[in-house]
Amino acid sequence: MPLFGSNVTPYKGQVYEKLKKECQQQNRLFYDTEFPPEDRSLFYSSGKLAGVVWKRPKQICSNPKLFVEGASSGDVTQGRLGNCWFVAASSCLAQYKELWNRVIPDADSQEWNENKPENYQGIFHFRFWRYGKWVDVVIDDQLPTLNDELIFIHSKAKNEFWSALLEKAYAKLFDCYEALDGGDLGEALEDFTGGVSEQIDVVKQGLRDNTETRANFFAKMQKEMDRKFLMAASIPAETRDEMEAAAPMGLVKGHAYGITAVKNIALQGSGLFGLFNREKISMVRLRNPWGQGEWKGPFSDGSEEWNKIAKSDREKIGLTFEEDGEFWMTMDDFCKYFENISFCRTVNTSWLSLSKTWHEGICHSAWKKPNLCGGCLNNKETFTHNPQFVFDIVEDEDEPIMQLMQKSTRGKEGSNNVTIGFTILKVEENRIYRIHDYTFQDVVHNSVFRDSRSIFRRDPLKKGRYVVVTCTFDPNIEREFLFRIYTSAANGFRELIVDKPERSFWNCCAKRPVAVIQIKILKAEGLEKQDRTGADPYCIISCEGEKVRTPTVKDTINPEWNCSAVFYRKNPLKKPVKVQIWNNNVLRDKYMGKHLFISSDDCVNSIQQVDLVGRGKEGNQQRSGKLTVQMTQTKNLLAL
Template identity: 45%
Template sequence: MQERVRPFRKQSYYKLKRNCLKHGELFEDPLFPPTLESLYYKRTPPSDIEWKRPSEICRDPRLFVDGISSRDLHQGSLGNCWMVAATSCLATEPAVWKKVIPNYREQDWNPKHPEKYAGIFHFRFWRFGFWIDVVIDDRLPTSKGGGLLFCRSNNENEFWCALLEKAYAKLNGCYEALEGGNTAEALVDFTGGISEPVCLDQGKILEAQGEALESQMGCGLVKGHAYGVTDVRKLRLGTGLLSFFRTSRLYMIRMRNPWGTTEWSGAWSDGSQEWNQVSKHEREKLGVTVSDDGEFWMNFDDFCSYFTDLVICRRINTSLLSFHKTWLEACLFGEWVPGQGLDNRSGGCINNRDTFLQNPQFMFEVVHKEDILFCLQQEDRRAMRKEGTGENLAIGFEVFQVEVNRKYRLHTIPPKAASSVYIDSRSVFLRTELKQGRYIVIPTTFSAGEKTKFLLRMFTETKSNFREVTLDQPKPSIWRCCWGSYCRVTSIHLQSAVGLVLRGASRDPDVFAMIKCEGTSVRSNVFKSSSSPDFNLKAIFYRRSPRRSIKIEVYSKGFFRNILLGCVSVDAAVNEMGKSQVLSLQDSKRGSRATGSVLIETSSSDCLTDL
């Protein structure tokens, strides 16, 4: 998707800054003022909060001091470890943080030209298909003694993390709206990527509740707490020259506690004896430090033993000019809206079998067997927490393979090709392998009758022609007085054939099949050297003349011309659903029976919205 930037609540950073510089004023944001409403909506605030500009907190404020690092951040008196952990990860990726903090040099303080400072900053977050440009002033909440109340840097002169947190709070309604969350959401907001949850089955930190939540364990880890993974390395064990010839390797993960303190105290923790197995050069490459800065190393086995969940944020490579694997991205917006009958677009999950197919439906093609990535995202609701309606809906989706020529919405539920989990998360991810064919994906809320907007993203290796299917049946033709109207719908599934023989040939033929109906046709793939191919060819036909039979023809593919091996006429009786038949092929030229037979299944109805 092309990257598009939208100003948050129509505030233009450049216009506002020019106006402030013109009048020699520092910016004061009317949309996020230094009031209690910008801080809390439910909590009782401390009585000694004072909003200060960075120049009132320190002598020499800077956006960055000696660059940006994952070690800069310290979580403040706000339960937003999920967001701070994601910010630690953000700091390790220059290409990403430079997008979140645009034109950072221009935004920074310039001691040589203080007149160019206007007390205004802007940050960008990816939301619902767009990069949202959020403008803030530099007034920050401080506690008694002048220290920052919320996220702060190791260096008292550095303010990038505090200002970024303020912009994120503004986007979400207030600071308290950041209490409790999913690290995956912040990672997606910072990158525009897709988040993939991984369950670590060996995890020993079970879900903590009540007093156990955020309590420190004997190993130094904190229950129910989010940590940022800031590096992954393969460590060479041993010291001296011989270590270069050893094959012993250890997978290591570097993590950071958003508190900026309280670290893992087990194997490979800061100063542990395990580091004696590693050369000084290797330790320096890893940047091992013995200090309580919240950052520590663990080996992969311990990581899997102590943690329950891992979130991977995938920045999908959609570049056309790349040496790495690239994907084609397709994005469609939709909305679940309750309605009546066929106009309903909020039918709930597949458990609601009477209304499930009344959800929005999206069609795509798979050219050959390949991995497909799906990400369903509902509209962010965190900003609605002030009104008490900020909880996510449980969402998910189902994928179905449909007839190769289907153009209209599904009205019967076919076998599932793939299915996501249903969870009350902002987004749901699925990676699955699909074979060649036409498919429909149906995103839903778990319960019927719920209303919200959604974004469905799909990543494929080849063009998918991803589109929404809105029509339930063919529109009446203006020429119906001449051609007649559609009066019957028939689906036919050519499952397989047996006993196919090409007369005079010494080997089994290369075969394909065609299904023909009233001037339209569909064709199967070619099956090499097969007398018993599994065609698995599905087609659907809207018919004006039901008395005319549907014809199945089986061919041997030749170099110069194709040879008809046999054909059969199919009469699909009305209102017969899922009827299986074995039909013998006929020789159309000789008017006699040909060698071989086909297995088919048919369904037919005079109601065009039955199939």
């Protein structure tokens, strides 16, 4: 899927172009019956706010505009709703034209045109990414007011309405404005971009106490900002009384701040030496969605620390000392006072781009009874009774981005999220059937388990095949979900559906498998030296016509592979498992030795160290080195 997919679904079946044309033909303004100007569009129950009057922008000001001098992070100001998370996300969105052009499509054609009033029908549409697809939400332009003032989000310019209309469209997605009272910043960022959100805990990441970790993270923030990833930060409130209460340094707990710039700023030096050797200080610029209330510490508006920055540098970063909610902090102070940071990566999958391109794997699935809701690893007997997804890492190492997202809603009682997470298993290089006993695999990573809409994980993985087991924390919970993975190269991502080999129409007369064997190539010792650095050995495992190749281990005669394969055997008595060792060369690989494993007996994790022999006429001659493998074989095809 490209960064901005072309497939868009009309929300509630309302097609913007069709509705606008109908209004033009009938010479009337659009009235949205799906989200009418009534109390039920404001609150879950009526009577919570008296005196609300729904007005069209022309009734609020004489010269309404969708945008006044474009969109900027300073446009968006929070109203009476506790939706600073949404306001902060909107501020982040406003920084990047190519992003808000996707959320606010055809903005120029939606703009008021004083010269062509007949083109205005009081209808707008906005697009949000929801559960794997873009949804087009149509609204009318009637906005809730009190005493002729907008109640909720508004712009600093009294005649600018993009932020208020955007909020209305988002509220329509969740049935009313009150549904936006308290929410998740990362979710809004994802809904605006289709990106993948990551939550950073400042304390757990060591950003508060470790100078080197903090410096590395600042460099990461700079890189992410250059890539136009959206960022925000917050300070959690421990009690209800602390929610959105100003702290002594001017910051507000339980409140989300948009991060609008990340820069190294040079301090003034003295003399010629100072001109070329100026110390740089790491700085972060943030914005309070309230549009007022700012940081009061070092480098706050008007503080003496700004005298250390040259006037030209202050102008370069657009420094102003206004009560506009935007302020600068040092990275040290930022990590000292803020506790949570949200990144939203807008992952690029387009080949027509100069920036890094990712390969996407995406699948919709569900936990459902009776056999696909087994719970987390704590439930050892039922853990594999969950959806499973296989993917490959084809490079020597990659750091895939993974996200599990449950299909949830926001309602009167808040979200209905269940606790979810996932486990990553390193599996056999040729596995194409579901896992039935995870203890025969290597558990490489476990995600956190939370009752959030989505779970993010990014870990370095070595070359090989992996299976992700997605699960709810407790068993027997049903829920639809979406899983996404992004890798640097093609990953072959797909869901594992089938339990074991099955006869098809074309091979109905073929012999059925009678046993399954897992063979893990652990290591070799004392192989014959092939060049001055030793050798570059790999193995080929063959069984009844199927072959699996291990990765190459370079510059050693004592390689460790820890690589496995699984085979469903039809004739284990007559057709042994063959393991050959080869040396990887530029022109032609060189044979180093083999061993035949002849056995039809069941075994579990049997470790064997065996000799190597030649091939062909040299089949009885021993070769240098010993091979160590681990084998499990059983007649129960559902055992592994």
